[in-house]
Amino acid sequence: MNDQLLPVILCGGSGTRLWPLSRETYPKQFLPLAGQHTMLQQTASRLRGLPSSIPVDLSTVVVCNREHRFLAASQLLAAGVDRARILLEPSGRNTAPALTLAALQAQADGNDPVMLVMPADHVMADLPAFHEAVSCAFPHACAGAMITFGIVASRAETGYGYIQRGEPHGPGIDSIASFAEKPDAERAQRYIDDGNYLWNSGLFMVRASIWLKAIRTCRPDIAAACATAMAQAQKDLDFVRPDGAAFEACPADSIDYAVMERLPAMPELGVPACVVPLAVGWSDLGAWDAVWEISPHDSSGNAVVGDAVAHDCEGSLLFSSSRLVAGVGLEHIVVIETPDAVLVADKxxxxxxxxxxxxxxxxxxxxxxxxxxMHRPWGWYDAIDSGDRFQVKRIVVNPGASLSLQKHHHRAEHWVVVKGTAEVTKGEEVFLLGENESTFIPLGHVHRLSNPGKVPLEIIEVQSGSYLGEDDIVRLQDTYGR
Known part of the structure; x- marks a missing residue:
């Protein structure tokens, strides 16, 4: 079999129900919520160990928001995914346009792979069972079917859509009879009692050409807008930027609404709609109660993450990011602590x-x-303290990385090196600073901070001036094209 399986990772979404840990500039898919690795990294590694009978195309396609491009690239590289093709959405248009961009990119080199479409923010505990389901679906996708993976329901859940299984399409795979929207509690219980309904996971397998055929038939407006956007795409470093104006004109729709739910009523299209049941300890970590559910529990059902302690608590989640969190007498309560915000909620x-x-x-x-x-392509900074006319930041620069050559109209800066070696550009001067050495950057002075070493550079920056906003940066040169 010459067909290849191409991983396609949909890395959009803001994860607002996991605030304050998940924020718009650093959403849940980039967080390590279920182990040491981030959810994106876990997704990118999910096909490792797949049977050798299914050849995997290692040039994974990732679709993400352009504001997250360096974050996605660095996390993929850290996970050993060094050949990813990262498509940058100018704005969110839901999953159908995202998959259309990915399918067009998948065919750009003349191939027509079978795409395994995976949201970047899902958790799976049983990877061998997932590999078995992928192996079951693959030959049917090669033959032209569009396949989704339905989660074997463990409870009457009102937060998911449901898929009703139809007649068998083959061993371990069924045709789809119908889709159902998120139900109320009574209807959800009927689905569970029926035994023939699965949760809609948002996981899909389909050949690139089959998806494009289906989207052109079902939603020609989406297909046309994405085709124009990709025809006018620009290559930027390791990223592919679809044309912004063309993509902004694209309607928003999901894979399910745009295509999948229509297929059972369109036999003339010749694209069977199928579902493979999946029992893999799956969660989309949609909210903090789901994080509690997948976390280890003590004898009273409490999940304690980070520097946290619980006394006389029951069924609660205590999550600490930066300091001690102590809970006393809590029942079914979620406490989430970050350096700048605390959430307390009924689970x-x-x-x-x-x-x-x-x-x-x-x-x-x-x-x-x-x-x-705040994460940046060169590293990160933490705003430690601020007040009238001053701000203090801890700045970490990755080995070999540089900030932009820049100047400020309203602030001066003092830099103190606490770890590593800094290469400082200040006006016409270029010099090195070691640990415990410092320099002063006057207001309006052209400057740059670089790390020429092999270990992270850490400095303390004290800003002073009449205005300290991040938009008071005039970039003269920038490695990252900002």
């Missing part, structure tokens, strides 16, 4: 955390979007 109402984020956005609060610790 049964964690779906409503997104309403808090909406309120913060409405009030113009930056904590809806940003963490105190």
């Amino acid at each position: 049964r109402q964690t779906q409503d955390v997104k309403q808090i984020v909406a309120m913060l956005r409405q009030n113009g609060h930056a904590l809806a979007q940003n963490h105190r610790k």
Whole structure:
């Protein structure tokens, strides 16, 4: 069999129900919520160990928001995925346009692979069982079917859509009889009692040409907009940038609504709609109650993550990022601590955390979007303290990386090296600073900070001036094209 399986990772979404840990600039797919590796990294590694009878195309296609491009690239590289093709969406248009971009990219080199479409924010505990399901689906996708993976339901869940299984399509795979929207509690229980309904996972397998055939038939407007966007795409470093204006004109729709739900009623298209049942310890970690569910529990059902302790608590989640969190007498409560925000919620109402984020956005609060610790392509900085006319940052620069050559109109900066070696450009001067050495960058002075060493460079920066906003940066040269 010459067909290859191409991993396609959909890395959009903002994860607002997992605030304050997940924020718009650093959403849940980039967080290590279920182990040491981030959810994106786990997804990118999910096909390792697949039987050799299914050849995997190692040039994984990743579709993500352009604001997350360096974050996605660095995490993929750290996970050993060094041949990824990263498509940058100018704006979110849901999963159908994202998959259309990926299919067009998959065919760009003249091949027509079978795509395994995986959201970047799912958790699977049983990878051998997942590999078995992928192996079951693969020959049917090669033959022209479009396949989704339905999660074997463990409870009457109202937060997921459902798939009704039809007649068998082959061993371990069924045709799809119908789709059902997220039900109320009574209807969800009927689905469970029926035994023929699966949760809709958002995982798909389909050949690139078959998807393009289906989307051109079902949603020609989406197909046309994406085709134009990719025809006018620009290569930027290791990224592919679809044309912004063309993609902005693309309607938003999901894979399910745009195509999958229509296929059972369109036999003339010749694309069977099938489902493979999946029992792999799956979760989409949609809210904090799901994080509690997958975490180890003590004898009272509490999940304790980080520097946290619980006394006389039951069924609660205590999550610490930066300091001690102590809970006493809590029942079914979620406490999530980050350096700049704390969430306390009834575990049964964690779906409503997104309403808090909406309120913060409405009030113009930056904590809806940003963490105190901000990641950049060269490393990261943490805004430690601020007050009238001053701000203190801890800055870490990766080995070999540089900030842009820049200047500021409204602030001066003092730099103190606490770890590593800094190469400093200040006006016409270029010099090195070692640990415990410092320099002063006057207001309006052209400057650059670089790390010529092999270990991370860490400095403390004290800014002073009349305005300290991040938009007071005039970039003269920038390695990262910002």
